[in-house]
Amino acid sequence: MWRWFKWVLITVSGLVLLLVxxxxxxxxxxxxxxxxxxxxxxxxxxxxxxxxxxxxxxFRSGVGHDYSGNGETCRSMRHYFGNSSKVTNVSxxxxxxxxxxxxxxxxxxxxxxxxxxxxxxxxxxxNTPVGKQIEFAxxxxxxxxxxxDHVYPDKGIHMFMRxxxxxxxxxxxDGQAVDMSVFYIYRGQFRxxxxxxxxxxxxxAKYQARGIKNRSDxxxxxxVVDANPWRCENxxxxxxxxxxxxxxxxxxxxxxxxxxxxxxxxxxxx
Numbered sequence: 001m002w003r004w005f006k007w008v009l010i011t012v013s014g015l016v017l018l019l020v021x022x023x024x025x026x027x028x029x030x031x032x033x034x035x036x037x038x039x040x041x042x043x044x045x046x047x048x049x050x051x052x053x054x055x056x057x058x059f060r061s062g063v064g065h066d067y068s069g070n071g072e073t074c075r076s077m078r079h080y081f082g083n084s085s086k087v088t089n090v091s092x093x094x095x096x097x098x099x100x101x102x103x104x105x106x107x108x109x110x111x112x113x114x115x116x117x118x119x120x121x122x123x124x125x126x127n128t129p130v131g132k133q134i135e136f137a138x139x140x141x142x143x144x145x146x147x148x149d150h151v152y153p154d155k156g157i158h159m160f161m162r163x164x165x166x167x168x169x170x171x172x173x174d175g176q177a178v179d180m181s182v183f184y185i186y187r188g189q190f191r192x193x194x195x196x197x198x199x200x201x202x203x204x205a206k207y208q209a210r211g212i213k214n215r216s217d218x219x220x221x222x223x224v225v226d227a228n229p230w231r232c233e234n235x236x237x238x239x240x241x242x243x244x245x246x247x248x249x250x251x252x253x254x255x256x257x258x259x260x261x262x263x264x265x266x267x268x269x270x
Contacts, residue, residue, distance in 0.1 A: 034142055034184070036070055036191045042140040043199035045166035047115040047148065047180060050206050053081050054262040057179075059194040060220040061255040062230040064179065065240040069190035074232040074241075075225050077192040079218070082177030083110065084263065099175040101130050104152055109171035112151050112178065114163040115199075116140065123159050126150065131172065136163075143184040144198065150178050194219050210259035218257055 034040070057063040057080040064076050104110070114120075116138035124133045131150040138146065151170040163169060172178045183192045196204065196215040204215060212218065233240050 033186045034144075034191075036193050039144065039182075039193045039198050040140065040142045041198055041200055042138045042142070042144065043115045043146075043195070043203055044117075045113055045115055046199075046203050046206060047113055047146070047195075048081055048178065049111045049113075050210065050259075052083055052110040052174065054259050055082050055084050056080065056218060056257050056259070057255055058218050058220050058257060059196075060222065060225045062241055062251065063255050066230075066232050067181065067192075069183065069192040072222065072225075074230050077194075078179050078181035079195055080177045080179045083174055099173075102173050102175070104171040104173035104176075106171070108174050109152075110174055110176075110178075111168055112148065112170040112172060114165055114167045114169055115146055116165045118163065120157065120159060120161045120163055120169070121145070123153055123157070130176065131170075131178075134169065141184075141198075143186075144182055144193070145184060146195075147181050147183070148178060149180070150176060207259070210261070212257065212259070220254075 057076065057078075059077055059079060060072075060075045062076065063080055064078075066074050067076050067078050068074065069077060114136065116136075118136055118138040118141070120134060121137050122133070122135040126133060126149065131152045134148045134151050134153065136146045136148070138144065151172060153170040154168060157169050180195055181192060182195050182198055183190060185191070194215075196207075196218050204212075230241055
């Protein structure tokens, strides 16, 4: 009886895994290309507790490191979400990193959620010990995936798991930033769009309530960055910007959007 049950279990598990793999391959968009200037709308729940966030980097910013696609180079085509209040008056970069690298306290951590119904396709380690990378395939994404970096998954959250929109999947600490990207791969080419292009009006209304007027306020136009390109150090294993342009008052304002409740930072590098 046990041997029969074991083979049934193995067979069912194999079929489920095959279904997930087929779904993943299809979702990566290998069959049909899509217009990344007009992507589908599929985010039906915000991925983060927005009440705890005050700063968001813009799409194509000079924040972080080079993360680009669509034939573009040397720009960050993702968004960083963070709460600056805990590090506002910390001038020592190593102390800032120490604060941001702490594991989240369950009582004070910022909650992370599934942005739509779909599958958790991958949960993997980071180059730095700040949480995990979580890759998510939404059911209605038409090939698009969402990747969240620096998240500490909740107990019981695992690869090939089915999740519902708004379901909590992890935490970040309250002095940490989490970055997220929306992408698909077509014939080996990396396509990227802004998170704010793929969310419903109901989700974006939460941002409007925090002072954001238009989705375009969170996207730097391609022509602007092409005309005034960032400088990259592409000889590194992870291409990075030669200098962090958000560390000056002018660069900080150009690269980021501040939600209502933001506390102005005073510790810019000289």
